[in-house]
Structures are given as structure tokens and as C-alpha cells.
Amino acid sequence: MPSTAVAQKDGDLKHIILENRDKQGYLLKILEKAQETSPKLYLSEETMREVAHRLDIPLTQVYSVATFYSFFNLKPQGLHSIVVCRGTACHTRGSLALLNEALSMLGIKSFKEEEENSVTSLDGFASVRTVACFGQCALAPVVMIDGEVKSRMTIGRLVTLLHKMKKGG
């Protein structure tokens, strides 16, 4: 299963902010943790407002950071996650075909890699995203499925894994 995070309560966020506000790179840390602990793994408008308010910094700064870094999701994420590496080593070993296969199996019509970081199927079943490199290039192509890194992926294996995922396995 993907995240086992419980619903994010006000208290959690407060805690996260208190714990990190004096650290180096505090805003990244707070937003990363806030996203991780949110049930749909994203930063909602309320979360961002709350962070800005508690840190006493402009909302525009929070929003600018949240939109700048590809790690942050501004939309709710699917139940499952599939991350396809689009780094050079994986690209030369055929990762585009893997991405297309994953999209088509989940019924996702279009995904503009150059414009968005992730896309979620209409039924909210799964999100597909790309990453610049997992640093596992020696075992390319690499795909991460629900947090587990799978190396030397083939289309055949990906299809099997996605079928299993759809059956709830």
C-alpha cells in the first residue's frame, strides 16, 4: 500500500513548523514534511496559508517555493504512485516506452512531460510522475512503484506489476 499517513491535523502542521522553523532550509523542510504527512500527499491552499501565517512570511513566498520545486504536488495524488525515471541512462535504455505504457494502462490520455511533474488518473487510482534521475543509472531503466525501486525494468514486467496493482495485489 502507498502512504499510511493519517489525516493531517492542525496539530501535526503546528508541530512540524515548530520543530523546523530554526533550521537551515526551514521552508523546504516544513513543506516536505507537510506534504509527506498529508493523506493525499499534496500541499493544499489551506496548508500553504497556514505555513505562511505561522512563519510570518508572505503567502507568495510559500507559493513560489511550492510551485518552483518539482517535488511538491499542488493537486491531490492518487492512491498508488508510479515514478518513471527520465534520466539520461534510463532514456537511452528505453524509459519513454515505459512511461507511455504506464500512462496507457491507467487510461491517462496525455501527459506533457515538459510542463507538468505528475498526472493522476481520473478515478484517483494512481499518479504517474517522472524524476530526473534516481541515481541508480547502472541498473537502468528504473521505475519506482509505491515507494519501491525496481531496476532493469521491461515493458513486460511493468505490465505484470500494474495488473497486480489493479487487482489490489
Add this chain to the structure above:
Amino acid sequence: MSADLGALRKAGLMRLSGQTPWVSVGIGTCGKGNGADEVLAALETTLKNGKSEALARRVGCFGFCAAEPLVMAYRPGKPLLLFTDVKASKAPALAKALGDNEAFAKMAKIAEAKIEVWDFRTQKITYGEDFAYLPTWKELAFFKGQEKLVLRDAGMIDPESIEEYLAVGGYSGLIKAITTMTPDSLIEEVKKSGLRGRGGAGFPTWKKWRIMRDNALASPGESYIVCNADEGDPGAYMNRNEIESDPHMLIEGMIIGAYAMGASHGIVYVRAEYPLAVERLEKALAQAKKAGLLGKQILETRFNFDIEIVTGAGAFVCGEETALIASIEGKAGRPSPRPPFPAQKGLYGRPTSINNVETWCNIPLIVARGGEYFSSFGTPPSPGTKVFSFVGKVRNTGLVELPMGSTLESAVYGMCEGMGPKKKIKGLQSGGPSGGCIPSSLFKTPIDYEHLAELGAIMGSGGMVVMDQDNCMVDVARYFIGFTANESCGKCTPCREGTSQMLNILHGVADGEASEQDLKTLESLALSIKDSSLCGLGQTTANPVLTTLKYFKDEYIQHIKAKRCPAGVCENLYVALCESSCPLHMNIPGYLQLLKENRIEDAFELTLRENPLPGSLGRICHFHCRMRCRRDMLDESVSQGEIHRYLADSMYKMGREKSIYNKLIKEKLPASGKKIAIVGAGPAGLSAAFWLCRLGHEITIYDGSTEAGGILRWGIPAYRLPKDMLKKEITLIQKLGVKFVFNTPMESKEQWQRLIDANDAVIVAVGAGHETGLGIPGESLSGVMPAGEFLKAVSENQKPKVGSEVVVVGGGNSAIDAARSALRLGASVKIVYRRARAHWRKEYRFFA
């Protein structure tokens, strides 16, 4: 305090080379991806259940990523045994081997290599000598020529144990620095080493440190040193591995740096995709603090320094220094103009010095062993070693640590063992999105900052992605520009708009919709983006375009003019991979479909229209189509040759080819009045005649011998290509109206002149029959014969004298034909081939 360290060190040494046998598993991210965790768990359980005293140890990554999981086994007094590709099911056997020397010796038989001594550079451990038949690790192709300075501990010690790091001489550099050296003498030592930044640009590290120290002294207060572990270059992962395998080395380097530069705070900026590196670094920081090596009053002196970790959030541009600083400050990571330089006004406006992970990791060794020791490796302008990740299309992918100045060739074909005979390496991409593509013809280039820059590439952080014939260089350029267009922070126009314009043009080329003018526009765009962008990202983004245009222009031209993607990557420009790789571009999906419907005649007709010699070619083609067949991933590539042959043989047997021949003859275009001479009646000449004649031209083929066929007739033995088959197929060309003139070798200038004068065009189709020889002494001795000459004699039925024993040098087509012919002449034959049996063409292995 130092007594404490002594105890820790001793405990570590007991683990590494004490009386307790152990087995270790390399657990880095790569190992994990290949099942190393399962192997370690299986070993732990087996040892526990067997009540064995032996240890199962977790260590870092040994660098041989393609062969993970990597396991080592230790018994006191014996060499370490090294095993590759280990499965969890091997656990019982390994556990047993630890039990006594006899079982250990038995296990040694299936080991890959042994390690008798290990030079940790700050310490040496001698394990023992034995197993004379086993190669040492240094003798394995992958490690031959490597020099492990930065990676000296990786795969040998537990990255989560400060004891083990201390045991192999860790923190001895720091102790030496703090107790015996001044900041100035430290900077002097780094200067002596000649160390240059490993993050890309190669700026002398001592200079950076000097400037920083002077600024920090001039402006008392906080100052920062930063470790850049953003490692955003896709294809590069050495920094991840350096942290995962040896986090204390980085920490030690930073503490020494802080002491030298007078910095009060340290920050390691790690990218988000490296959770294991962060986890291990956190543990190591806590251990160092506890041991009094980090924090307040380090080693009981008045020196205070602490390190914090910041994790990035997926933005390539944050590797740029000013962007990285903005990112730590809690802003979007957009670069700012320089000056002011970070050393003047960096993090929170204070002096800041940024170095790459590997730069920091080199420091402990330089201090412990002296700058001169370090500069005894590499070349004078680029001393030391560099860790490279070789990935993509090579057999042995992994991390390779090379002395600077080693050649690309030695790494690609030596350590990484190339791709074997089936695929041809075309080049490599060095330095990620800021780097360039280097063609294989320039692989003799030494790897260092200057030489790579001369070629238009950069060393960058050391990612080397090797590409072969299946990679399209237009696609590679498009891929990189897509990457930077996506990663451009958008602050300045040339980079933001320019990259998306370049991307549009490259999409056009890949779709077959561009013109040669577009290439000119592309080049001038690339040059102006280079000149006018604000930060390093924009300034280097054009490198992949400029280098592919420079070294692989022909591929661009093929996309534009022939509307073909020879590698079969650009989707709009090929039908199927096999079709794309066949030199005739035969419509393979087409005739297969007809065959499936049992329309043999139609399938033959379609075949013949593109391939006038299907029966012959089906037997002896080089079968390019099979090298790209997707079916290869399932079982075996489809043998198109067999299909040509089946179609031709059945049609000729039934005599049904005639009506199709007649159809082709009828279809001939009206006479054009043009005369064309073709020199050479081999397959190339015959094919040219076939197409030109059908276009209505008047064709005459001249040949020096008595019959048509060239290599098919005179080079390939009859048992492989029956001469009747060839004759039969040549009749089609005669029937189409091509004239043949035999016994006419082209020997004089006048002859050529006459031909040129009498024709509208002359096509030279003489083939590549020239013997090149091996270039070794003794080739002209009697009894040594070039294969071509021998095969010609065989096909002329001369029965050349071969004696009773024949050695054939080589393993390709001619070599095998020669070997088989000699065998038929009654000799006993030995084949000597430079490649390993496993790398030989499958269909040939069966003869041996």
C-alpha cells in the same frame, strides 16, 4: 578523549580483521535495487540459526553496480573472497564456508576474485595469501587500471560505523590538521595537492579556500561552508555513492575545511531522491558528535563547528551556487548575477564557500598523506583521481575511479568491456545536460578538464552515458534540451525562450519536418544562448546540441533529407525496427502480413521488389534486421533471412517466379536515353543495375572475372550459397535487359576515361574485397594466407593445399567460411578469436 577514539578504533579493527569470520554484503541504493537486503537478511538468519559466531556485515558499495549484490567472505589469515551476482539462496553455502578453512577453500573455487591486501591509503590491512588459482580483484577487467583513493573504503567498511572508519585511519587527517597545522599551512597543503573542484568547473580548491578565509577574517561573524550534494546530472550518481558508502569521509573533509577557512557552520545540501544517503549521513553526524569530532570544542580545542543537512526538492538549477543559497534561505532556487560572489556575500549575506561532495572527500587523504602523495596520481594540470559513473550501453556499468588523464577508450572498452560484437558503440555523453557528446572515434582522448572541454563537452560531475547504434543523436539532443527547457528557472530570456525554440526545431528534425536552414538557425540560437544567459545552466545548455551537430551531423541530415531515423528512435521516421536497420529497408511487416494470409506469391513479389536476390541474400546476409528485432527480448530474433529463402526456394521450385519477373519487365519505364556503366558485378552492382534498369536507363555492367556475382560467386563457399541459386537470381537482372561485359579488369586511367566519356554516369561497385591484414610480423611467411584468397581458390574449385593443421585467426563470417572449407579439405582446424566465447555470435558457437 583521544583514549576514547583509541578504543573505538580498536573495536573497529577487531571487526574488520580480528578472529571472527564474517561475510559482508554491499548495500547501497544499487545493491538494494538488486536484492542485496534479502541476501543480508538470509545470511543473518542462517548464521543465527546455525549458532555461528560469524558476523553478517553491511558495507557500502564496491562500485561494480552491474554485478550487485556483491558479497565478500573473511576468515582470519585467508584472503577475502569476492562473489558477484549473489542470490539469497547462496546463504547456507556462504555461512558454511565461514565455519572452517576447508569449507572456505571449497567456496573459493566459485569466487570471482580474492583480496589479499587492501590499501586504505591511511592504513593497510593484510588479510592473507592463498588460492593461487584465483585472480586478485585488481586482475578483474572492471578494476584493472582503477585507482581507489576516494572510494578506498567503499564496500570495505560499514558506513554506519564510526569505529570501522577510525580503524582504517579515518579522522587521522583531522587530528593531524587540528593538532599540528595552522589554517594557512592547510591551505598551502591543498595548494600543493593541486586539487580542483569535482563539481564541474574544476576551479582550484585552495584558491576558493584562500578567498573565503580572507573574507571571513575581514568580516568577523558567521560564515558558512556548503557541500553541494545536489547531483542533478542525470546519469551521474557518484556523489550518492560516496555519501552512502563513506559518510564520515565527507564529514572529516568538511571539518578540516571549516578549520582552514574559519567557518562556523556547515550545510550539506542533498537532493530529495537520495533518502539512503541522508539517512546514513544523519547517523554519521550523530556519531561524530558523540565522539567529540563535531560540535563544540572539537578534539578538546576551542574550535567549534557543526553540520546540518538540507534536502532539496527536485530542481536541477539548485546545483548552481547562488540558486543553492537561495534555496537554503527558503526561496525559489533562482540564480542571481555575480558578483557579488558567494565568498563575499553568500548565505544570509555572509561569506560562503561551496564545494562538491567529492572535492570534500579528497581532503582527508590530502591532509593525512600530504599534497604530494595526491598529486603523484593523475596529470600535472589535473592531479588526483575522479570517480565516473559509466552507464548506458556497456556491459559493466558502475562506478570507476580513474587517475586523471586515463583515456575514454581504456574505460569504455577496458573496464566496462564495451558492448560485444553485436552492437556498435557510437559515442558517449559526458557531463550531463551541460556536457557534450563525444564520438567513439575520439575515445583516445585523455579524461581531464581541459581535454574534454576542447571537444565541446565537460567533465561535469563525472556521468558518462555510453550510446550505441540504437541511440539516435538527434533524439539525444532533443532529450537534453527538453530537460533544460523544463529545468530553466525562467529568470532570463535567452535561456527560457531560447531553449524552447531549440526544442521546437529539434522536434521538427525528429518528425522529419525540418530543413537544412533550420540547422543553421539551431546553431546560431545555441551560440547566442551560450553567450547571453545569466547562469551556468543557460550558458552550457547548448553543448549537447553543438556537439551532436559537430560530430553527428550526418544523422541530422538523414532525418531531414531521407526522412529516416537510422537508429529507429524518432517514431515518425521509421516503420519498424527491423525495417529501419535493414540496409535495403525491406518492408518486413508488409511481407510478413501477406505470408500470414498465406499469399506466398504476393509476399515473394513484395520481397523481390526490394531485394532482387532474396534466395542468395536470405542465406548470407549480414542480417542487420536481427540485431534490432524486439522479439529478441522474448526468445530470439526473427530470422528474416530464413523467410526470404523460404519464399524464394518455394517459388523457384514451383516455377512460379516467371510471371512475377514478367510483371517487373512489363513495368519498366520507357527508355530514358541515359547510359550508365556499373563497374563490378557483385551484389552492389547487381542491385544498382536492378533499380536503374527498371527506371528505363541503359545499363552495362563490367567485371574483371568470368561470371557475375562478385563475393557471392567467388568468396562464399558453395555449401553456404549454392551457385545455381545465384545464377538463377542473376537471370532476372539479365532478363530486365542489363548487359554484362566480363573479363574486363579496370586497370588503366584510359579505360576509366573511356567509360566516363561513353556514359552519362559511372557507378563504382567494386566492394571491399581488399585484404587489410593484421599488421603483425610473420604475415608474409609461406603457409599464411588471407581468407579472401583462400576462399576464392576454394570457389574456383582449386582445392588449395592446407596441410593437416590449420589455424584461423578471427571469428567473423570469412573466418568461419575459411574454417569450414579447410575442415572439408581434410584439415584439423583451430579458431583463434580475440573475444570471449560468450561474446561470440551465437550461431557460430555451435561449431566449436
